[in-house]
Amino acid sequence: MKKSHVAVYGVLALAGLAAAYTTWLEGEQTEQRPEEVVAFDCNERELRWLELRTERKTTKIEVRRESGRDKALHWVTVTERPRAEGGESRPEQTEEFVGNQPLDEFLSRNMPLKALRSLGEISQARLTELGLVRPTIRLQIQCGSRRGTFRIGGSTFGSEDRYARAASGGPVYLFPAALVRDLEGADFRFMQRELARMQESEIDEARVTAFGRSKTLIHRNRLSPREAEWVDSADRNRRNEIYGNWLDRVRGLRAQEYLAPGAEPGSATSRPTRVLEIVYRTGGRETGRLELVRLDTTPIEYFARSDVTRSWVEVPRSVATEVEQDVRPVLGLEPLPAPPSTVSDGGAPSGDGGATRVGDAGAPRGDSGTRRPVGEAADAGPVAEDPHGH
Helix, strand or coil, X not given: CCHHHHHHHHHHHHXXXXXXXXXXXXXXXXXXXCCCEEEECCCCCCEEEEEEECCCEEEEEEEECCCCCCCCEEEEEEEECCCCECCECCCCEEEEEXXXXXXXXXXXXXXXXXXXXXXXXXXXXXXXXXXXXXXXXXXXXXXXXXXXXXXXXXXXCCCCCEEEEECCCCCEEEEXXXXXHHHHCXXXXXXXXXXXXXXXXXXXXXXXXXXXXXXXEEEECCCCCCCCEEEXXXXXXXXXXXXXXXXXXXXXXXXXEECCCCCCCCECCECEEEEXXXXXXXCCEEEEEEEEEXXXXXXXXXXXXXXXXXXXXXXXXXXXXXXXXXXXXHCCCCCCCCCCCCEECCCEECCCCCCCCCCCCCCCCCCCCCCCCCCCXXXXXXXXXXXXXX
């Protein structure tokens, strides 16, 4: 064979390889960037609720609109159905909580309800293979007066995207894995744990009330990260880092668990003691409020409620103890005597510096750790004021 012929064949072989590689690459790119399709047309303004039901868990996101608020509030209800033990069924466990910013972003990303792509109509045998004949997961969406129900089947290899089909029939869709995964883990991903959503730079002043005293703190130069500082409204030219440090600690309070809407901390035999209240203002208008109470059980428990959480929430005892102790210097009061040496939960002292509950000094410590079903409010009576005011 002549050398010229070898060269020609070589060029043709390289061209063939290049064409094959290009075709393969185009196929890969198509798989990585499939075109989305709308499985159920519903915008955020029309959405009323979204619910995912599995064998052991139901997650429902409700959109609630309140007068005077431009933005809708998202409430999440998670109901778990534990497995039976010893042949005996166990009661359902339900928790309701306010949704957070990631939930807002989740809804913006998934409304209207979109699929990665449509697989079209497929045979009954193929439906069985994809887990869509007797699926154990159901997704429902209420949009105005319209309702859509989708059966969720098996998942794809690798990406774990989920096959889905409307209960009424029709094409099979491929839903993104995150849609189902995020709803299944809503109690971890979507719970509003921060007691405030506004940034500190958005606050003009904070009025702190505790131990029978009040003080208004002014946020000077709040729009400048380098120069912003909190000062006493009665002495604005005097710097005192204790104010900013204490407010940072307050912002460190996080919701661990929500009480049922309308429920109060404590019970008829264990009344909470009011620890403090903070009212935030911007431009002369109230923009936030936070309450903190203490339940003198064994161990001590702290609960907070804000304009963001709506309901009472349990907060970490260690952080709340520091917030309660350190508010006294903020208000110009002497620190409390050292609490008893008994230590529990994260090193937080179990004592309260000698405080006693109003009208119940000799009562036994109460029902720590008990939780009420959703909708059952405790008749705890009025919150007692802390008797340590001077």
